[in-house]
Amino acid sequence: MAPPSYYMILSAVLFCIGVSGVLLRRNVLIIFMSIELMLNAVNLAFVSLSRAWGSVDGQSIVFFVMTVAAAEAAVGLGIILATFRNRATVNADEINLMRW
């Protein structure tokens, strides 16, 4: 089995990709996906550390994360959908009605 540091590096890389996606992309859906990617990068870190230290704490936290992510996905997609119906766009820069 590969050493835990490999998993940690993979997790960090995935997280950075997610961060970059959130910061750089303008498509709301892509931003949303990037957030999911960050969540899952963290999940990966949790389970791998859980395995390495022989503790189930990390795995149980991952369940919570997945639950929250599922709920979030439902709400987030709902908002995106509603916004798209109103504004006919998924570009974050154009969704600026509340901006000063």
Next chain:
Amino acid sequence: MAEHFPLGLILLFPAIGVVFNLFVGQRAGRTTVGIVGAGVIGAAFVVGAVAFGRLLGLPTGGALTSTLWPWIEAGAFKVDVALRFDALTAVMVLVVSGVGMLIHIYSSGYMAEDGDYARFFTYMNLFVLSMLTLVLADNLLLMFVGWEGVGLCSYLLIAFWYTNPEYAYNGRKAFIVNRVGDAAFILGILTTVWVGATHGLWTLNFVELRQHIAWFGPATATMICVLLFIGATGKSAQIPLYIWLPDAMVGPTPVSALIHAATMVTAGVYMVARLNFLYLLSPDAMELVATVGTITCIFAATIAITQPDIKRVLAYSTISQLGYMFLAVGVGAFSAGIFHLMTHAFFKSLLFLCAGSVIHGMGGEQDMNKMGGLASKMPITCTTMWIATLAIAAVPPFAGFFSKDMILSGAYTSGHFGLWLLGLITAGFTGLYMFRLMFMTFHGESRVEPERAHHLHESPPVMTLPLMALALLCVIGGWVQLPEGWLWGGSFSRFLSGSVGIFKPALEASDLGLSILSLAVSLTGALIAYIFYIRYPGLPTYLAWRAKAIYQLLLEKYYIDQIYDALVSRPLFFIAQYVLFKGLDYYTIDGLVNGTGTTVEASGDAVRRFETGNVQHYALIYLIGAVGIAAFYLYLVMR
């Protein structure tokens, strides 16, 4: 020595007059206002006369006192509103209230047709009240209250017809010029406190200052005296601050009489006489007072010779006569100065009231070139004015003879020959300009404009009666001080000696010889006036044409107003407009205020750039922060 007496009454009556005329005067009838206005001054005069009677019962140097209430108590420093009535104050109170009362009576006739009757009497009463406060005060600070009070009233009264911009300007001029002197006066008071305080003497009381006079060295005394004297040059119209007085005549004529005779201008002479113990410590200051007085004396007299305006001649005459008074107090002849102050109050108020009567009869005309031959039309005015003229020209036995003689003999016997000579020459000028005024106004051919001629009339009795009363004083007023050795000779000086000491001549001189000499000079001046204005009426015009430069110089009053304008007013206005207003106020202070606003706005505008409203930007900043914190903890762990 000091006996209690309700001196507050002397001030109370004029104060009642002020309050009454101010609040009730508009509704009360003119008669009531006139009676109250003159009556309260008369009441003050009666109280003053009673106090004078009590004072005569005391030994020389005695005084009546009355402490009204404590005023300032700051640590050891203590000033009361306290009054003191000694010989010097007695003379001043009687002159101020007595002459003031006559002027008030006259005013009720002179101002009869003016719309602002009550306001006029309010100011007049306040004027007398301030002057009485000034002379009754037993300390410098209360004296200063009166000092400022007369300054205020002169402003109010000179600018009485304030709708005329020129009159309002002249009122402001009087006020501001006086303010210059008053600033020095305040410094003088502060220096007195400062010097006294270094010796633990926290007082401004005249009696206490006099007791501890040894603590004042010659240098500090000189400083105090010079500062106070600068204040006096403002109030008493001496070089260099005399310029307000000639312009002050735009006020109603009784006001001029009040300013020139009873109140205001005599304040400076009184102040020097009151502080004689301080001035005697400083020969330098005395020398300055005498020199400034003498120069003013001859300077103003030469201007008076050419002025065509009847009131302007009298105004310069006042400046000149005040110069005599300062000459007297400057050479140490304090009682002579006060004596001349008193006789001057009689004849100068009479001269002004007569001039007012002439102006009244002429329907407002003041130019003597448009008068002449009025003697037959206004016999009472003419006669009384002649008496005043003889008094001011120092013709015996009229009042001015004795006082001017005393001053000149004081100047001579104290060894000031130069000043004495100038004073003597001025006596000639005095005769010249006064007789010129009389000849041009009352005698010779009438130059009155026809439309004014037919309603030319003598003034009503309410105006002529005060003239007669003052004329009587002009005749007998000088007899209180006959030359030493004659009947009750020197009684006035002896009466005053408790307050101002006795004049000690440095050398012997024949009083009679000096008197005859000064009389001869005066009469020469009068004779020249006669030749010029009665015998050969064309001569003045010819002479003015031949000596055009000198004539023009005198007519334009040595261009002093223009010089002051160029040297003082314009630079001040320039500084005010461009340095203070534009430079300091507009650009610096407003700049600071506006700059603060602009800075806040600009920095807000700059910081605003961070608030893009773009969530991704916030997230980036958040990320940077998070990475920073993580790096920090990592650094701590790794170390």
